[in-house]
Amino acid sequence: MSDAMTTDLYEVTMAMSYLREGMIGPATFSLFVRELPPDRGFLVAAGLELALDYLADLLVGPEDVDVFASALHQPRRDLQPLLGLEFTGEVRAVPEGRIVLAGEPLLEVTAPLPQAQLAETYVLNQLSHQTAIASKAARCVLAAAGHPVVDFSLRRTHGPQAGFQAARLGALTGFAGTSNVAAAAILGIPAVGTMAHSFVEAFPTEEQAFRAFARSHPGPVTFLVDTYDTEEGVRVAARVLRDLDRGPGSAVRLDSGDLGTLAARARALLDAAGLPDVRITASGSLDEYAVDDLVRCGAPIDTYAVGTRVGVSADAPYLDSAYKLVEYDGRPVMKLSSAKVTAPGPKQVFRRPGCADVIALADEQPPEEGRPLLETVMWDGRRTAARATLDECRERLAADLAELPSAARRIRAPVAPRATVSEPLSALVSRVRRRIGEEKSAPTAPRTGSGQTAFGSHRSVPK
Structure with a gap:
C-alpha cells in the first residue's frame, strides 16, 4: 500500500x-x-x-x-x-x-x-x-519577548510524527532548540535537555544526584531543583556548581509551583553564591499565556521550555x-x-x-x-x-x-x-x-x- x-x-x-x-x-x-x-x-x-x-x-x-x-x-x-x-x-x-x-x-x-x-x-x-x-509556537516566541524558547513536547504529542512536526515548527517560528533528539539531528537544530525528577529520586540525596549528573556531562549542566524543596535544591545546585567550577553556561530548572516567585528567590540565592552567570530555566505546563504573565511580572527567567500545551495547541x-x-x-x-x-x-x-x-x-x-x-x-x-x-x-x-x-x-x-x-x-x-x-x-x-x-x-x- x-x-x-x-x-x-x-x-x-x-x-x-x-x-x-x-x-x-x-x-x-x-x-x-x-x-x-x-x-x-x-x-x-x-x-x-x-x-x-x-x-x-x-x-x-x-x-x-x-x-x-x-x-x-x-x-x-x-x-x-x-x-x-x-x-x-x-x-x-x-x-x-x-x-x-x-x-x-x-x-x-x-x-x-x-x-x-x-x-x-x-x-x-x-x-x-x-x-x-506553528501559530501557537509563534505566539510563544512573541510572549517570551526575546528570551529563548525550547520545545519539550515530544512525550505528550499525538504520536511521534506529531512530535517531530512540533519540533520543526518550533524551529520555524524561532525556538532555540528541542528535546527531540531525532528531530534535532534531522533538522540540524540544537538538542536540549536536563534531567527528570526520577533521576534525583534514584540517589540518596540531591547533591549526590547533581554530582553524578555532572560527572557524566563535562560541559555546562542544568540541575532540576524542585524535586523536594525548591529553595534548598537551588542551594545544593549552587554548592555543586561552585565546587566544580561549572557556573558559566549552566542553569537550574524550575518545573512547578509559583514560577515567578521561585525564580526571583532562585536568582537571589545564585547571586549570593557568586554565580550570576548561572541561568534559570522554567518549564511545567507553560504556553504563551503563562510565559506572557511571567515576562510581564519581571520574573528573572532566562529560558522557557514549553511542552504539552504547545505541542497539541491545547487551547x-x-x-x-x-x-x-x-x-x-x-x-x-x-x-x-x-x-x-x-x-x-x-x-x-x-x-x-x-x-x-x-x-x-x-x-x-x-x-x-x-x-x-x-x-x-x-x-x-x-x-x-x-x-x-x-x-x-x-x-x-x-x-x-x-x-x-x-x-x-x-x-x-x-x-x-x-x-x-x-x-x-x-x-x-x-x-x-x-x-x-x-x-x-x-x-x-x-x-x-x-x-x-x-x-x-x-x-x-x-x-
Missing part, C-alpha cells in the same frame, strides 16, 4: 464516480480557514512541504486498488479505473512561515477532478494541523479549515449552505501594508502596494523549486510579524485584521449566485451522450 491509502473513503467513491462519468476536466480546490480560533490574531502557514511530498509521490497501485475494493465491498474490476492515478496538476500556495488571515486560501490545487479530489484528506490534514501548531487544537471546489472545467462554483458559503473561482491574496489584505481572483492585477501571497509551487505534478529551509521560513515570519498590527500580536484579546474582497470577486459571487438560482428553477437537462453530463455542459461564467 502507498500513501494514496491515507484518505477518507468518500474521496475514493467520489473519484471513482467522476471517472465513470467522464468528469476529468480541470478542477480547482481552495484550502482556507473560515474563522480564526479564539485568542488568535493571525495564523502562520505551515504543512506545505509534506503536502507537496505527498502530491509528488501520489500513485494508486495494485495493492491500493485491492484495499479500496475491499473497503467498498465491490469487485476489484469496479475499482480498476483508479489504477495508475497520479497527480499531474498545479499547486499555488502561501509559502511556509507567512502570516495568513481568515478566509484567505493557504493553498489551491488545480488538476483533473479525480486527482484533486483524492488529494483532499492528506493535504487538508497536513496544513490544518501544522498551521495550528485551539483544530482549525475551522476547508478544502472546497471553486471551479470545474472553467465553470466557477460555490457552496451556499448556511454559515458555510464559499467564494467561487481560483484566487489570489494581495498583501498591503499593515496586513490590509485583499482576496481577489487569480488573474486580477494587484492593487496599489499589493503583493501576491500565493506562489506556484508545483506544476505538472512536480515541484517548481527546492524545499524551503527553516532559515527562509523564519525570515518570512519575521518580516510578516513586523508588518502585523500590534493589536493582532497581543497574547490576550488580540484583534485580527480582516481581509477585504475585491470588486471583481464580489461581482463573480453575485453572478454565480444568480446562475445557481436560475438552474434550480430550470427543468433538468437530458444527458446528451456517453460521458457527458448536464453538470459539464454549462457555459462558463465570464470572470
